[in-house]
Amino acid sequence: MARSNQLVVPQSNAALNQLKYEVAQELGIQIPQDGYYGNMATRDTGSIGGYMTRHLVQMAEQTLAGRQP
Structure with missing residues (x-):
């Protein structure tokens, strides 16, 4: 199966x-x-992915908050 998500x-x-x-x-x-x-x-891999996503969203929100006047 080919990966559809590319970095x-x-x-x-x-x-x-x-x-x-x-x-x-x-x-x-x-x-x-x-x-x-x-x-x-599956529960473990899903937990890791979920926490990674939350962390990345937090980082993006902090970056965006820092750019706003």
Whole structure:
């Protein structure tokens, strides 16, 4: 299956991976070192993605708030 979501800024991949590991650690979820997520519970991967999204939205809101007069 081909990935349909492409990163607008490919260099952001490392930062997103770092955020993923930080969020997983905060939630107490162990991410497999081999990168294979097939053995992880859907609930765990969904939690990581949800918290990442919340964090990214917060960052964007703070950035936008700082730009407004």
